[in-house]
Amino acid sequence: MILLLGSTGYVGGAFQKRLDQLEMPYRALSRAQHDYTDLDTLIEVIRETKATFLINSAGYTGKPNVDACELHKSECLDGNAILPGTVRSACEHTGIPWGHVSSGCIYTGRRDDGQGFTEADSPNFSFRTNNCSWYSGTKALGEEVLEDAENTFVWRLRIPFNHQDSPRNYLSKLVRYERLLQAENSISHLDDFVSACIACWTKRVPFGTYNVTNTGSVTTKRVTELIQEHLLPEKKYDFFESEAEFMQIAAKTPRSNCVMDNSKLLATGIQMRNVEDAIVASLDQWRASSDE
Numbered sequence: 341m342i343l344l345l346g347s348t349g350y351v352g353g354a355f356q357k358r359l360d361q362l363e364m365p366y367r368a369l370s371r372a373q374h375d376y377t378d379l380d381t382l383i384e385v386i387r388e389t390k391a392t393f394l395i396n397s398a399g400y401t402g403k404p405n406v407d408a409c410e411l412h413k414s415e416c417l418d419g420n421a422i423l424p425g426t427v428r429s430a431c432e433h434t435g436i437p438w439g440h441v442s443s444g445c446i447y448t449g450r451r452d453d454g455q456g457f458t459e460a461d462s463p464n465f466s467f468r469t470n471n472c473s474w475y476s477g478t479k480a481l482g483e484e485v486l487e488d489a490e491n492t493f494v495w496r497l498r499i500p501f502n503h504q505d506s507p508r509n510y511l512s513k514l515v516r517y518e519r520l521l522q523a524e525n526s527i528s529h530l531d532d533f534v535s536a537c538i539a540c541w542t543k544r545v546p547f548g549t550y551n552v553t554n555t556g557s558v559t560t561k562r563v564t565e566l567i568q569e570h571l572l573p574e575k576k577y578d579f580f581e582s583e584a585e586f587m588q589i590a591a592k593t594p595r596s597n598c599v600m601d602n603s604k605l606l607a608t609g610i611q612m613r614n615v616e617d618a619i620v621a622s623l624d625q626w627r628a629s630s631d632e
């Protein structure tokens with residue numbers, strides 16, 4: 341039995357769908373029914389359900405985007421930095437392994453040698469480096485809280501997308517934003533992400549941190565070209581002249597745009613599609629469902 345925290349959310353919903361597809365027994369927990377942010381309550385539910393694994397897809401993201409975290413600092417700190425510590429304590433206390441959904445947004449840019457960031461690289465977009473958004477700072481703290489945790493996966497998700505139009509889907513965002521920031525990113529197909537995370541558990545790969553992004557990186561410009569080719573041929577895009585202009589007009593807090601290396605995950609035998617292939621497949625599926 342798997343315990344799923346945060347199932348009412350965007351990422352948790354995708355976990356739920358995949359667990360259903362795989363016919364894996366799970367129990368979805370919402371704070372409304374069981375306040376899993378309370379250590380004793382969480383320990384009790386783990387014991388009652390005889391859970392053998394826990395997935396923490398709960399956290400605070402800010403809506404419509406991370407700018408909102410600047411206004412809700414306490415909830416953001418609770419969801420992203422305090423909750424992982426509570427879950428760690430409950431899982432250690434009951435002796436069950438678990439996985440935590442983290443974010444690649446604790447990095448910015450590329451490594452000095454031009455390569456993508458690996459799991460061995462320290463975050464360079466965090467409170468420690470004093471250059472980050474509140475959101476990214478709290479996610480990096482969440483990872484610090486889990487440092488040296490045994491029997492724990494830390495899965496880093498980045499700018500999720502798939503074929504379903506949603507205010508949280510990166511492809512939908514690029515279609516809807518009035519002006520775009522030209523950036524280069526490693527990003528995660530949401531359904532590839534949850535499949536890979538669940539596979540980490542079912543294939544019993546070594547515990548630890550994994551960059552769960554599609555292989556490679558993509559620029560905003562390239563994604564808009566793919567949208568034009570595969571979904572919206574008439575759509576025109578307007579770009580900010582610089583990051584400074586983006587910050588002045590459209591954002592309250594700096595964004596992490598970064599390139600990540602997923603080779604540690606691939607080395608376990610878990611496959612991630614090339615990022616452009618995953619984007620094209622999403623756009624084709626999106627178009628097919630809107631043609632129906």
Ligand SMILES: NC(=O)C1=CN([C@@H]2O[C@H](COP(=O)(O)OP(=O)(O)OC[C@H]3O[C@@H](n4cnc5c(N)ncnc54)[C@H](OP(=O)(O)O)[C@@H]3O)[C@@H](O)[C@H]2O)C=CC1
Pocket residue numbers: 345346347348349350351352369370371372377397398399400401402415416418419420423441442443444479497498499500508
């Ligand atoms: N969406 C994204 O772009 C990305 C998300 N992530 C990470 O994935 C996780 C889930 O994100 P996402 O599904 O998008 O978020 P949502 O806001 O869609 O869902 C999060 C869920 O977490 C639960 N929750 C528990 N504690 C809190 C809290 N303090 N504040 C708000 N919600 C809380 C809520 O469920 P309930 O109340 O029912 O228990 C809520 O539905 C987060 O940790 C986030 O940092 C990482 C990278 C990208």
Ligand SMILES: Cc1cn([C@H]2C[C@H](O)[C@@H](COP(=O)(O)OP(=O)(O)O[C@H]3O[C@@H](C)C(=O)[C@@H](O)[C@H]3O)O2)c(=O)[nH]c1=O
Pocket residue numbers: 401404405406407443444445497498499500513517518519520521522523590591595596597
């Ligand atoms: C607001 C805005 C953003 N962008 C760009 C900046 C960035 O490259 C990309 C996404 O920025 P947003 O502000 O939409 O999303 P943001 O809230 O920064 O997204 C992040 O959410 C949290 C939860 C994460 O963990 C991240 O992985 C990521 O998904 O879109 C524009 O091009 N135009 C705009 O008007």
